[in-house]
Amino acid sequence: MLIALVLLALASAPLGLLARREPRPLIGWLLALIPLALFAGLCSQLPTVLAGGRVDAALPWVPAMGLELRFALDGLSMLFALIITGIGVLILGYAGFYMDKDPGLGRFLATLILFMGAMLGLVLAGNVLTMFVFWELTSVTSYLLIGYKHDYPEARRGAQQSLLITGGGGLALLVGLLILGQAAQQAGVPATEAYRFDAIIGAGEAIRQSPLYAPAVWLVFLGCFTKSAQLPFHFWLPGAMQAPTPASAFLHSATMVKAGVYLLARLAPGLGGTALWHTTLILVGGATFVFGAIVACRQFDIKALLAYTTLSMLGGLVLLIGLGGDYGAEALAVNILAHALYKSALFMVAGIIDHEAGTRDLKRLGGMRAYMPITMVVAALALLSQMAIPVELGFVAKEWMLEAALESPQPAPLRFLGLAAILTAAVAYIVAGWRLFRNVFLGQPHPDVLQHHVEEPKFGMLVAPALPALLSLVLPVGFLPLVSQFLSPAAGAVLGEPLRFELYLYHGVTPALLLSLSAIVVGGLLATRERQIAALPGAPAWFNGGLLFDRLIDGMLAFATSLTRRTQVGRMRAYMLYSVLAFLGLVGLPFLLFGLGAVRVGADSDLHFYEIIATGLIPVGILATITARSRLGAIIAVGVVGAMVSLFFVLFSAPDLALTQLLIEVLSTVFLLLVFSVLPARFESLSPSWVRWRDAGIAIVFGALMTGLVLATATSELFPPLAPYFLANSLAEGKGANVVNVILVDFRGFDTMGEITVLFIAVLGIFGLLRFRRQVPIAVRRSQHAVIPGAPVGGAEAATPEEEPVKG
Amino acid sequence: MVLLLAIAIGSLFGGAIYLMLRRSVVKLILGLVLLSHGVNLLIFVMGDGVRRGAPPIVDAQGLPPPGVADPLVQALILTAIVISFGLTAFVLALAYRANQAVGTDDLDDMASTDRL
Numbered sequence: 001m002l003i004a005l006v007l008l009a010l011a012s013a014p015l016g017l018l019a020r021r022e023p024r025p026l027i028g029w030l031l032a033l034i035p036l037a038l039f040a041g042l043c044s045q046l047p048t049v050l051a052g053g054r055v056d057a058a059l060p061w062v063p064a065m066g067l068e069l070r071f072a073l074d075g076l077s078m079l080f081a082l083i084i085t086g087i088g089v090l091i092l093g094y095a096g097f098y099m100d101k102d103p104g105l106g107r108f109l110a111t112l113i114l115f116m117g118a119m120l121g122l123v124l125a126g127n128v129l130t131m132f133v134f135w136e137l138t139s140v141t142s143y144l145l146i147g148y149k150h151d152y153p154e155a156r157r158g159a160q161q162s163l164l165i166t167g168g169g170g171l172a173l174l175v176g177l178l179i180l181g182q183a184a185q186q187a188g189v190p191a192t193e194a195y196r197f198d199a200i201i202g203a204g205e206a207i208r209q210s211p212l213y214a215p216a217v218w219l220v221f222l223g224c225f226t227k228s229a230q231l232p233f234h235f236w237l238p239g240a241m242q243a244p245t246p247a248s249a250f251l252h253s254a255t256m257v258k259a260g261v262y263l264l265a266r267l268a269p270g271l272g273g274t275a276l277w278h279t280t281l282i283l284v285g286g287a288t289f290v291f292g293a294i295v296a297c298r299q300f301d302i303k304a305l306l307a308y309t310t311l312s313m314l315g316g317l318v319l320l321i322g323l324g325g326d327y328g329a330e331a332l333a334v335n336i337l338a339h340a341l342y343k344s345a346l347f348m349v350a351g352i353i354d355h356e357a358g359t360r361d362l363k364r365l366g367g368m369r370a371y372m373p374i375t376m377v378v379a380a381l382a383l384l385s386q387m388a389i390p391v392e393l394g395f396v397a398k399e400w401m402l403e404a405a406l407e408s409p410q411p412a413p414l415r416f417l418g419l420a421a422i423l424t425a426a427v428a429y430i431v432a433g434w435r436l437f438r439n440v441f442l443g444q445p446h447p448d449v450l451q452h453h454v455e456e457p458k459f460g461m462l463v464a465p466a467l468p469a470l471l472s473l474v475l476p477v478g479f480l481p482l483v484s485q486f487l488s489p490a491a492g493a494v495l496g497e498p499l500r501f502e503l504y505l506y507h508g509v510t511p512a513l514l515l516s517l518s519a520i521v522v523g524g525l526l527a528t529r530e531r532q533i534a535a536l537p538g539a540p541a542w543f544n545g546g547l548l549f550d551r552l553i554d555g556m557l558a559f560a561t562s563l564t565r566r567t568q569v570g571r572m573r574a575y576m577l578y579s580v581l582a583f584l585g586l587v588g589l590p591f592l593l594f595g596l597g598a599v600r601v602g603a604d605s606d607l608h609f610y611e612i613i614a615t616g617l618i619p620v621g622i623l624a625t626i627t628a629r630s631r632l633g634a635i636i637a638v639g640v641v642g643a644m645v646s647l648f649f650v651l652f653s654a655p656d657l658a659l660t661q662l663l664i665e666v667l668s669t670v671f672l673l674l675v676f677s678v679l680p681a682r683f684e685s686l687s688p689s690w691v692r693w694r695d696a697g698i699a700i701v702f703g704a705l706m707t708g709l710v711l712a713t714a715t716s717e718l719f720p721p722l723a724p725y726f727l728a729n730s731l732a733e734g735k736g737a738n739v740v741n742v743i744l745v746d747f748r749g750f751d752t753m754g755e756i757t758v759l760f761i762a763v764l765g766i767f768g769l770l771r772f773r774r775q776v777p778i779a780v781r782r783s784q785h786a787v788i789p790g791a792p793v794g795g796a797e798a799a800t801p802e803e804e805p806v807k808g
Numbered sequence: 809m810v811l812l813l814a815i816a817i818g819s820l821f822g823g824a825i826y827l828m829l830r831r832s833v834v835k836l837i838l839g840l841v842l843l844s845h846g847v848n849l850l851i852f853v854m855g856d857g858v859r860r861g862a863p864p865i866v867d868a869q870g871l872p873p874p875g876v877a878d879p880l881v882q883a884l885i886l887t888a889i890v891i892s893f894g895l896t897a898f899v900l901a902l903a904y905r906a907n908q909a910v911g912t913d914d915l916d917d918m919a920s921t922d923r924l
Contacts, residue, residue: 572836572915573829580825604809606860615812622823625838638838641820645845648816652809653863653877654852657885664893668841675900679834679913686831686914695829703822706846710814714853721856723864723878730879731870739864739872739879744886755887762894766901 002057002071002124005041009034009117016110019096024105025460028096031109035088035116042073042081049078049489052498056126066181066195072126075489079333080123080255080262083340087254087468088116090344094464095246097457098351108148108244115141119255123262128177128195131263135173135227138256139166145247146240158239161549165226165236173223173263179216183207197266201496204270217271220263221280228260229311230318231288235545237311241303245351248303253310253343258336261317265332268321269496281322282414286421288315293428297435298534302350302360305436306343309386312425313339320401321494323408323418329494330501331400333487338385338397341468341475345382348465349375352457353440357449362439364446371454374462376441378469385472387433387523388426388516393472395516396480396503398426402512423519430523435530476505580702588705591712598712614647629683631676639669656740809860813853820846833903833913840899844892848885855881 012034019027045055055073062068073081092109099105118137125131140163147159177195184194187206193199200207207213224230229237240252251257264281271277292312299305313335320332352375353368354360369376385394405419445454456462475483484503492499506513526533567578617640624637642665649658685692726739726747734742744752820842827839852858855878864879866872903913910918 573831576825576828580829601811604811607809607812611809611812615816618816619819619823622819622842625842626823626826631834634834634838638841641842641845645816645849648813648849649852651860652852653859653861654882654885655863657852657882657889660886660889664889668893668896671897671900672837675904676834678904679907683832683834686916695826699822699826699829702825703818703820705818706821706850707814707818710817710850710853711810714810714814714858721878722880723856723876726879727864727866727872727876728870731866737866737868739866740882740886743879743883748883751887755891758891759894762898765898769901769905 001041001045002055002073003059003069005038006071006117006121006124009038009120010114011117013110013114013117016108016113017106019109020103020106025097025100025458027105028109029093029460031096031113032089032092034113035085035092038120039082039085039089042078042085045073046078049073049075050485052489052492058126063192066127066191066193067129068127070127070130070196071121071124072197073124074493075487075491076262076265076333076493077123079336079487079490080258081120083337084116084119084123084255087250087340087344090348090464090467091246091250094249094348094351094461095244097461098246098355099244102244104148108145108247111141111144111148112247112250115145115251115256119259122259126197128180128197128200131197132170132174132177135223135259135263136167136170138251138259139163139170139227142166142240142251142256145251146243148244148247149242152242155242157550158236158242161546162236162240164553165233165549169223169226169233172219172226176216176219176223179212179219180207183210183212183216186210186212200267201270204273207270208274213271213274214276217274217276220267220271221284224260224264224318225284226260227263228257228314228318229288230260230284230315231291232545234288234292234311235549238304238307239546241301241307245303245347245354248307249344249347249351252307253347254340257310257314258317258340261314261321261332261336264318264321265494268324268329268494272321272324278322278324278410279414281318282410282418283322285315285318285320285322286418288312289319289421289425290428291315293425293432296432297428297530298536298538299432300362300534302353302362302436302440303347305362305432306346306350309429309432310343312429313343316401316422316425319418319421320404323404323410323415325404325407325409326491326495326499326501327400327404327407329491329499330487331397331404332494333490334393334400334483334503335397336490337483337487338393338472341472342382342385342394345378345465345467345469345472346386349379349382352461352465355461356452356454356457357445358452359449362435364449365440366443366449367441367445368454369441372456374456374466378462378466379441380437381469381473382465383433383437385469387430387520389520391473391476391505393476396476396505398422399512399516400503402515403510406511419515423515426516426519427523427526430520431527431530431533434527435534438530476503480504577698580698584698584701584705587709588701591705591709595712596708598716599708600711600715602715611651614644614651617641617644631679631683634683635669635672635676638672639665642668654740656738809858810853813849813858817846817849817853820849831915833906833915833918836915837896837899837903841892841896844888844896848888848892851881851885851888 015034016031019031048055052075056071058068058070060068092112095109095112096105099108102108115138118134118141121134122131122138125134143159143163146162147155149155150159180200181195184200184203184207185191187203187210189199189203207216226233226236237252237257241248243252268277289312292308292310292315296305296308296312299308317332317335317339320328320335322328350360352372353365356372357365357368359365381392385392388394388398401422402419405415405422408415408418410418480503484501487503488500489498491501567574621637621641621644625634625641628634628637642661646658646661646665649655649661687695726743730736730739730742734746736742736746824839824843824846827835827842830836830839857878859875859877862873862876864872864877864882906918907913912918
């Protein structure tokens with residue numbers, strides 16, 4: 001069931017391409033049938049989940065490593081899955097109208113549906129590795145959606161930033177999750193189950209004691225904070241507003257950015273309860289909460305304003321996980337629902353205003369109440385919920401948040417810090433909400449805007465934000481018991497034990513209510529001064545995360561370029577030198593430090609004088625090769641070395657090798673003579689003498705190292721020899737007495753075939769090189785194509801004409 | 809006898825590295841030839857002991873001589889000898905052709921052929 005749901009969502013993504021055809025505006029609502037079907041499928045599981053049960057489904061892949069495709073549906077997953085599919089329905093329908101003139105609508109909707117499938121997989125995953133795959137898939141689809149208008153440099157920048165930051169965080173997260181799996185195994189969980197969420201949570205007690213706990217938690221934090229735009233990684237979220245508004249409403253407010261919150265909430269029963277966990281979450285979440293809310297009050301772009309309130313609210317949710325306790329878990333569930341409803345509605349309203357008035361700039365808008373009164377009501381409903389004005393869902397959620405801070409089991413300073421953050425943010429939300437409403441709907445519009453034909457949007461477009469905005473009001477007024485019943489299992493999953501709670505609108509005069517009301521009063525007073533607040537001097541211009549991040553990336557690229565320029569000089573021997581020095585450093589040094597004890601020089605009683613002469617002739621031949629001034633001398637010297645190697649094979653029981661080596665030696669000499677006859681007759685000393693002495697020193701050290709390594713390893717018996725098998729089976733299995741031959745043609749026959757293939761390719765290459773020699777030489781051809789930018793044009797070496805080819 | 813082989817391998821590797829660090833194509837090719845000798849002997853000595861006078865040839869009953877040499881490394885080296893010969897032949901043809909096109913055997917003068 002669950003596997004089918006996720007696969008259906010992913011597999012139906014190509015259907016989005018249908019939107020390239022007519023009927024344009026309505027195709028979105030037609031495609032919305034996909035999330036609607038998923039929504040219905042999820043609802044059919046509601047009775048099980050509300051009763052506290054869980055639906056499981058798994059496809060094993062590599063069980064021994066704990067790799068599997070596992071899905072599990074409990075209260076928390078259900079809350080997220082219904083938000084994803086429910087808002088998905090509205091977004092798809094809305095996008096059809098919003099982008100009705102955009103030729104790329106098909107591509108956009110296909111990516112959007114793909115994202116929905118990935119997000120669904122993420123929140124339904126029952127195994128951390130399964131979850132990680134979908135986690136990354138949401139990052140990739142988010143990148144595609146932000147960069148949808150790829151003609152604009154700003155869109156590309158936003159897309160790149162978001163991918164680098166969430167992708168980098170994803171890598172940290174993967175390592176963190178793997179460490180968690182290891183810690184679970186150390187706690188006695190079998191490897192097949194160690195990566196399941198319930199196993200990690202079940203082993204939470206042992207994991208928290210483990211030395212692996214702190215690194216794992218920090219890495220998970222890194223992944224969640226980047227994904228959910230917490231300080232100091234927040235800046236990618238405002239940049240992501242380059243995405244078309246339906247994507248912003250869906251990914252960057254209601255669903256994807258909550259993935260980090262989801263994972264923290266999911267792991268809270270296992271990893272929570274430590275000072276590290278709660279202190280970090282309260283500090284980071286609280287700071288983001290306040291920062292986003294205050295910065296939002298000073299924005300002039302509607303979407304930027306909404307983006308900052310979104311990242312603020314994400315901070316609020318992280319803060320709630322940090323505060324912990326019953327109320328923390330309950331407040332988290334309520335706030336996730338409330339925020340998803342009002343923020344998706346607000347983003348869609350922003351899109352409507354942009355669509356109708358042609359701008360999102362608060363300085364140019366105004367007076368829209370005369371042109372789009374219904375939109376104004378929708379916006380007001382959603383804004384009131386965000387501002388936590390009584391009887392809206394946001395009000396209930398805010399009061400629960402205050403309760404969570406008041407009743408938090410954390411030590412007093414942290415608790416009060418959280419409370420202060422909530423109150424500050426609550427005040428700022430009212431200022432930001434009023435600023436948005438007043439500058440869009442009240443006052444007088446800018447003359448430019450009136451040149452647009454501003455009117456109420458079509459019904460198919462307006463209904464999408466109207467529904468969640470209405471729910472923000474209707475749910476608390478009429479259906480609080482139902483909502484409580486629905487949210488209880490979700491809160492229970494965050495707490496780690498079954499839980500039942502009842503939301504209420506009014507429950508007598510409590511400290512939370514008083515605090516909430518006083519925040520509204522202070523906020524209302526400040527809201528009348530919103531213009532002055534926006535005009536206050538802000539942080540210096542360089543203090544901008546996005547800018548600093550760009551500098552970091554630019555610096556990294558510049559560093560890589562200069563490093564490449566310096567090391568990739570285009571000379572073979574330079575690369576050779578790097579390799580040799582790396583070998584000396586990585587193998588030679590450890591050998592010198594730790595391996596010298598293994599060197600064994602055994603006495604040999606059978607040593608013959610001719611063996612010593614053969615050995616001695618090898619260095620002599622090599623020296624003669626190196627110092628030869630004529631090519632003939634060098635060829636003879638190399639021949640002597642080859643002959644001595646053949647002699648070695650004769651002496652040490654390898655007659656086949658000796659024969660082959662001798663044959664090849666003769667052939668090689670003929671080849672060398674043939675080719676060297678056209679090359680310069682005498683060697684010149686091309687390098688200065690200090691370079692030659694340096695290279696000689698390196699070569700001697702290298703040779704000595706090889707000698708030492710051979711002496712240290714030749715007699716080692718770390719592995720059983722394979723020889724006895726071949727010796728025993730050669731006649732019986734291979735029907736041959738010469739074991740070497742049997743190995744070549746029988747035991748390792750495929751190897752020999754590969755060898756023949758290599759030789760054949762070499763022959764083809766040689767044939768090609770020699771056969772086509774009459775063609776225009778490379779150098780001349782390039783000078784004709786000198787239009788390539790950066791190519792040396794008419795350089796001295798490029799103009800060298802070809803010598804007359806040798807006849808024969 | 810491992811000592812003998814060790815000295816031979818060390819000098820082959822050292823000489824090969826020195827020649828491959830030179831600017832002349834010819835020396836580079838000679839270095840390549842020496843390097844393949846060195847590698848072949850290295851494989852040889854890594855087998856199940858180096859023996860005298862006991863080639864891996866079994867008798868009519870399928871029994872090897874006492875103290876037999878390792879047949880597997882010999883088979884591997886046989887392949888390696890032939891392949892390195894193919895490589896040497898190809899590089900020689902390449903040097904021949906490059907000399908025709910560029911008119912030099914100095915690798916530094918050929919650096920321009922890398923650039924596009």
